[in-house]
Amino acid sequence: MAGLITSQGSVALDRPAWIALGRSDSVPRGQGRCFAVGRFRIAVFRSRDNTVRALENACPHQGGPLADGVVGAGMVVCPLHAHRFRLADGSGVDTTLSARSFAAEIRDGFIFVAIPADA
């Protein structure tokens, strides 16, 4: 069960793994894009000041693609029914639902996300 198969090879998830998703400019500033990492679909958002945040690309309400949402003020607005979630931790702004969040950062121009051990 443990482990993650990506196009870069497989990653053992015996401890948390930082995985490079691609160059930072694959996510235009102020927008989000969805990345496929093994069985995960991760929405990565890059702010206008070049910080990245990552949430599971499925709105907890009805599975909407959060990566397609409008972003700002530290939130993303789901494109389906406009529920808002904080990018920092996935918590809902106007709902008790929350989206799963992943740690993310830019290193050397590449976007990295942390996949928890045995996720």
Added chain:
Amino acid sequence: MQIEKTRLLVIGTGMAAGRAIDEITQRAPGRFDITMFGAEPHTVYNRILLSDVLAGSKSPEGIFLYTTEWFESRGVKLIAGVKIEKIDRARKVVIDAAGREERYDKLIIATGSLPLVPPIENLNLPGFFVFRTITDCQLIAGYARRCRRAAVIGGGLLGIEAARGLLNHGLEVTVIEVMPYPMVQQLDPDSGAMLTRRLEALGLRFLFEKATQSVLGANAVRGLTFKDGSEIETDMVVVSCGIRPNVKLAVEADLKVERAIVCDDHLQTSDADIYAVGECVEHRGRVYGLVAPLFAQARVLADHLTGADRTAAYAGSKLSTRLKVMGVDLVSAGDARPFDGPGVAVTRYIEPERGVYKKLVVRDGKITGAILLGEVDGASAVMSAYENETVLGERRADLLFGGGVAQADGVGALALTATVCSCHQINKGPLIATITAGCQLDQLGAQTRAGTGCGGCRPQLEALVAAYGKTDPSAAWYVKAVPLAKPELVAAIKRQGLRSVSAVLHELGDGSDDPLSKPGLASLLRTIWGAQYEDERDARFINDRVHANIQHDGTFSVVPRIPGGVTSPAQLRRLADVAEKYNVGMVKITGGQRIDLLGIKKEDLPGVWRDLGMPSGHAYTKAFRTCKTCVGTDFCRYGVGDSTSLGIAIETRFQGIEAPHKLKLAVSGCARNCAEATVKDIGAVAIPDGWQVCVGGAAGLRVRAADLLATVATPDEVLRVIGRFIQYYRENARYAERSPAFVERVGIERLRTVLLDESSDEVRRLDQAIAAEVANYRDPWREGHAPVEVTQFASEIPA
């Protein structure tokens, strides 16, 4: 030294269990080491909404009440899909099916209830279902695909909701009831007959006074026989005859059980370390199967168990229900069945043509029972009076025919301790406190839970917010992040030369880049600056980034422009080829006389556009959409004006012009108005010597006939007047304000004065502005050839 936490186990993950844990962890965060065991493999969900899941209007996830993250945040361990088989009170452990043991200090039994299945012969056949859980819904929905007919045994509230849900699967559905009318718990014979007619009009069939004897069929359900010797054919059967408390564990643990687990006013069972809550509880001889009593029990249990209020006592609940079937309004409270007695007065109002039935049973001046069918305007006031045991005035009609104003009065007249939301037992006082602290209507549910159960108290909540809420100054602002109304905002933008959304937010805004404000600003800047607008893609809604309309599954719909709805064999052939090549999920003729290709993946959009070779129809954005036409003088023997040519000219000229909201148009060739031009944002109708142009029509959420703006002689004049109106609307409407609201706000007289004075400078300016916008138009689908970002059309990027 660490003190070991009290170990609290909960058997059950239903609504009562979820609510009890919510209340406990609010009162005593971190004090208990809590584990919940649930036989169902899900988190806690809203069982009331199962009929919506069966009907397909909600997904199973859509009715979840608490997420797994929520359980983590409250420090509660949720073990879903594990059934507890035994409680060993001597050793204070529970034992699951695999023999694993878990020790408890305190235990809550919330095992709920099981479906009641009457003694029917031969029921162990494929196609025979009960209706109680998400899994049941999924099994029923799956099996329904291969069926033509379904029978629902049980004409109570749940049976009717289930039957209505099955209609959505395209089945012929028959409801079978032992009694002579449906919902005998709540209704009397007259209202029962009326409800039957309402439901029959929706497509349900009923068989009354039929007791089921046996299921017909050898390998699968084929029919039912009844005790009177008759029978029907059916492909599946759903039983919804009520519930029985699930008390097996309690009986085997030798707790005191009569009809259900006997509990005192603190919800303690005969063992002081064991509490029970929900449908498995018997309290003062009564067993409840509705949500409001369970929530009330959960609060008392939490108060007592945590010590927050050791004196908290449950005194029993008053019962009310609301039938959740689209198109049927029915609310009932207490006991409204026929009975006589001293001091009892019954008030009835019956209007058979409209299916309206209202009944109040009043004892000693207080409502003890009520039925409101077909028109529930007064429901909130009646329910409050019932719940709060208000002594009624003499004019009972005031209560039965509430209407909006009377309801506001109704809630105004309530005491501060009166209940407003009966599902969650929330009183008027705390609601007013929350509202005066600045809470707006849209946040009231999140902050207080009020209105989030059955939703029946929403009119009262609205009245309270209207009466006590702070007038929200931001209501007048164009967008929330910039504290200016549209005219001042436009002036500031022009004065400071702000050409991008980020520049406006930075110079004029509140310091945030509020995501809800960005699309409105983008629309405005586009109108002010035209070609000089500095486009920032992140300010656009996804539809405007990829020029297609996002659907519920994340795919998109594509509607190419077909001006005036006039197509050709070659174009249809191309559309068919594209639909096949890209495996389009659905090809749909739209109401706007166009063809919609649905279910297209984001990455396929450029290919679809290229292969179609047709321009964008803008069916995804706030812009000029389409212009419907009738066949006019080309073929129609009544036509007095060439509506198709004019419609094509209008659509070709104004295609894709962005506006505060969408614009849907139509042109009819004679007064018979086959193109329905008078319920469009802008319409033109031919008359013998010219054309009438009307604006502000709608046939959506509300229906409004358009106002006549001008009568003109030639198609050119029609184009000119329409252009002026569009430009005036673009400059003056609020963001997302459709034309009917705009026309009503500005007034048709003023529009005529401003837009029809051919000699005025303002008209000349409007004509020039819209002409410049038309010249500036560029088909957004050209981005298919030259994406503005490398990943513009990537739905997922492999890592």
